[in-house]
Amino acid sequence: xxxxxxxxxxxxxxxxxxxxxxxxxxxxxxxxxxxxxxxxxxxxxxxxxxxxxxxxxxxxxxxxxxxxxxxxxxxxxxxxxxxxxxxxxxxxxxxxxxxxxxxxxxxxxxxxxxxxxxxxxxxxxxx
Numbered sequence: 001x002x003x004x005x006x007x008x009x010x011x012x013x014x015x016x017x018x019x020x021x022x023x024x025x026x027x028x029x030x031x032x033x034x035x036x037x038x039x040x041x042x043x044x045x046x047x048x049x050x051x052x053x054x055x056x057x058x059x060x061x062x063x064x065x066x067x068x069x070x071x072x073x074x075x076x077x078x079x080x081x082x083x084x085x086x087x088x089x090x091x092x093x094x095x096x097x098x099x100x101x102x103x104x105x106x107x108x109x110x111x112x113x114x115x116x117x118x119x120x121x122x123x124x125x126x127x
Contacts (some may be wrong), residue, residue, distance in 0.1 A: 024053075024061040028069055087111055088119040 016100060027049065035041040053062040074080075087103045088108055107111045 020058060021061045021064060024058060025065045025068065028062070028065045032069055088116055091116055092120060092123070
């Protein structure tokens, strides 16, 4: 059902639309919603939209819209916080279980010594 609607919308003439980008963004956003987080299905629909967009000279709008809806999870604040915490936790394991020096660990993991010491201090205070 979802596929048919996209084909109908993209097959219509876009000369009546003054905001092509807004229409394309709405289509892509709706596809994202209808696929319920299933990235494989979304990418499959995106390929079809990409092919259909060439018939209406909408390639640039589809590319821009797809980039707008793509999220690089590694650039999100929560991911960065989690990655940093995981690195600090690994450092603590290396210190406690393997008896490695803090200086060697910060050098190898490329982290700041004062941040690691602060993390360790806060962790001890939470216990």
